[in-house]
Amino acid sequence: MTQNIAILGASGYTGAELVRLIATHPSMRIAGLSGERKAGQSMASVFPHLRHLDLPDLVRIEEIDFSTIDLAFCALPHATSQAVISKLPGDLKVVDLSADFRLREAADYEKWYGKPHAATELQKQAVYGLTEFYRDEIRGARLVAGTGCNAATGQYALRPLIAAGIIDLDEIIMDLKCGVSGAGRSLKENLLHAELSEGYHAYAVGGIHRHLGEFDQEFSKLAGRKVEVQFTPHLIPANRGILATVYVRGEAEAIHAALSETYADEPFLQVLPMGEAPSTRHVRGSNFCHLGVVQDRREGRAIIVAALDNLTKGSSGQALQNANLMLGLEETAGLMLAPCFP
Structure with a gap:
């Protein structure tokens, strides 16, 4: 059965x-595409690399007939998403790629995003979309909140170590580099x-990056106590990719064993042989x-290094992985593309 997607x-x-x-x-059909500023245009004119596909033209959201849609991806800015999703049919499955439903507490959203949450009832319903750790909840969810790419x-680097109690929770330093597409297209x-x-720079230095709200929420819940990591992101002159270098106090062999055991059966998480560090070019x-x-x-x-593509595993690929679960499809469907190299 083909699922209609907006x-x-x-x-x-x-x-x-x-x-x-x-x-x-194999089981999805794109039946609706919205783009408020590009409404009336074809996807081929907005993204020429997609010109070979038979796609509907971009329209305004209110022009989409949601009675024919099985699941909607909401790839809108934060604050906009909560307003739009509030008006969608209550039985429509939604995967939100914005930050609007990632934080469980309204006070935390206001702290990190500077304004009160306008859809707190939906916020309570949302399931956090880190697929490998919330798989069962995602299967039965109506609304899934995609994580931040950073x-x-x-979390892929640290969750198994926190769960196993094998690192010092008060000495975690994360140095992260992200490609420019993580900042959006505007x-x-x-x-x-x-x-x-010809250069790169640190930003949101000193603990003000919004994704820290997710780290605080998830790591503290996992540990059963307050956990705050030191985190500095850097913008690099590359289109795609995130590389996180994490410094911890703990035994390297035990850390490698914990990651290997946790991800042994995960199709998208690959733990390299001990002593090897990954590159963004190998996951592009x-x-x-x-x-x-x-x-x-x-x-x-020990030093843990994690690499992923911010637009794929960090966002849209993760969203599709979650949608597959929500629709009862094979979790890996549409996602086993090999990385593009060089």
Whole structure:
């Protein structure tokens, strides 16, 4: 049975990535595409790399007949998503790619996003979309909140170690590099080629990055106590990719064993041989996450390196993985594309 899919916000990077992935999905058909500023245009004119596909034109959200839609992806900015999803049919399955439903507490949303949550009842219903750790809840969910791409990368590196109690929870340092597509497609002066190329810089320094809200929420829940990591993101002059280098106090061999055991049966999480570190170039355009563990020169300290594609496993690929579960489809459907190299 073919499932009819709508993508709201299809004129952005994550929307285009969803189209690319669903194009080869054996059980999904794209039946509606919205793009408020691009309404009336074809996807081929907005994204020429998709011109070979037979796709509906972009329209305004209110022009989509949701009675014919089985699941909608909402690839809209935060604050916009909660307003739009509140008006969708109550029985429509939704995967939201924004930040609007990632945090469980309204006070936490206001703290990190600077305004009160306008759909708190929906916030209570939402399931956090880190697939490998919330799989059972996602299967029965009506609304799934996709994680932040940085938040997903860090959690893949750290959740098994926190659960196993094998690292010092008060000494976690995360240094993360992210490609420029993580900032979205809207025009910003600091993202112009002349402003960004030939260098990279730290941003949100000192613990003000919004994805810290997810780290605080998830790590503290897992540990049963307050856990706050040191986290500094950097913007690099690359289109795609996230590389997180995490410094911890713990035994490297035990850390590698915990990651290997946790992810042994996970189709998209690959733990490298002990001592090897991954690269973003080896996961580009794919739903895979590669993890490596290296012994630090000091005893009792280790370095974990995690790499994924921010637009795929960090966002749209994760969203499709969750949608597959929600619709009772094979979890890996449409997602086993090999990474694009070089």
